[in-house]
Amino acid sequence: xxxxxLVNEGPYTHQASDTAYRFAVAAIESxxxxxxxxxxxxxxxxxxxxxxxPRDDRNMQMLWSDLxxxxxxxxxxxVAAAQRRGILDANEAKRHGKDGDNIAPGFRISxxxxxxxxxxxxxxxVTFGD
Amino acid sequence: MAExxxxxxxxxxxxxxYGTIYALEGLEVVLVGAAFEQDVSVAFLxxxxxxxxxxxxxxxxxxxxxxxxxxxLGDFEVRKVYVERESLAERGLDSADLMQxxxxxxxxDGAEKPLVRLIDRRELAHIMSEQDVILSF
Numbered sequence: 001x002x003x004x005x006l007v008n009e010g011p012y013t014h015q016a017s018d019t020a021y022r023f024a025v026a027a028i029e030s031x032x033x034x035x036x037x038x039x040x041x042x043x044x045x046x047x048x049x050x051x052x053x054p055r056d057d058r059n060m061q062m063l064w065s066d067l068x069x070x071x072x073x074x075x076x077x078x079v080a081a082a083q084r085r086g087i088l089d090a091n092e093a094k095r096h097g098k099d100g101d102n103i104a105p106g107f108r109i110s111x112x113x114x115x116x117x118x119x120x121x122x123x124x125x126v127t128f129g130d
Numbered sequence: 131m132a133e134x135x136x137x138x139x140x141x142x143x144x145x146x147x148y149g150t151i152y153a154l155e156g157l158e159v160v161l162v163g164a165a166f167e168q169d170v171s172v173a174f175l176x177x178x179x180x181x182x183x184x185x186x187x188x189x190x191x192x193x194x195x196x197x198x199x200x201x202x203l204g205d206f207e208v209r210k211v212y213v214e215r216e217s218l219a220e221r222g223l224d225s226a227d228l229m230q231x232x233x234x235x236x237x238x239d240g241a242e243k244p245l246v247r248l249i250d251r252r253e254l255a256h257i258m259s260e261q262d263v264i265l266s267f
Binding site for chain 1: 155
């Protein structure tokens with residue numbers, strides 16, 4: 001089966017990102033395809049490479065980035081939600097005159113059309129959030 | 131991209147318009163998503179019915195009043211907008227408290243018609259059960 005995944009909450013405050021990640025890993029291990037993970041609302045905060053969680057706990061951004069690197073999962077951050085919350089790639093930073101970017105490896109910034117495409121093309125869209 | 135696929139897609143709005151960002155960012159998905167020409171329905175239930183309240187005034191909380199954007203739903207070719215009757219009643223509201231949202235009926239010489247339909251919980255449950263995709267905000 002082809003899954004689309006929607007992550008609506010940031011890391012650590014809510015378990016949504018953890019559960020979405022574990023769902024994605026389990027789906028792939030079971031032979032399914034994860035078509036795309038779309039990060040919306042505070043979910044965009046999963047994609048900053050500047051977080052420094054305690055070393056004896058999981059690092060959600062690195063788990064997601066590893067999943068993208070090893071399994072080729074498409075991690076997409078909503079551009080409008082990202083702009084509100086200060087998640088920028090080099091292009092966005094330049095466009096808005098900011099002095100740095102913070103997007104993590106494996107993530108890309110794009111529009112809500114990417115969520116629609118996942119909803120339409122995947123067999124199931126599974127939402128994680130409150 | 132996704133050509134020829136038409137899915138039944140329901141947006142569920144269950145939170146108040148202010149206090150959290152879910153209503154605003156949920157509406158953004160509906161408006162952007164309209165370009166994808168799916169079989170779209172939009173439902174308002176629980177505290178989500180407050181999103182359609184007439185006369186919203188956010189001046190004292192310093193947050194942008196985005197309520198007028200709901201009036202554009204008809205222009206974005208959304209034709210199925212539901213409000214759950216029980217959710218209104220549980221909050222001491224009725225349809226007279228909601229803003230007037232209309233659409234131009236292309237099958238009736240562009241006549242302006244009300245877009246929002248009050249339905250009961252049982253009917254909404256049935257509508258949910260028919261969907262391919264549900265996005266809840």
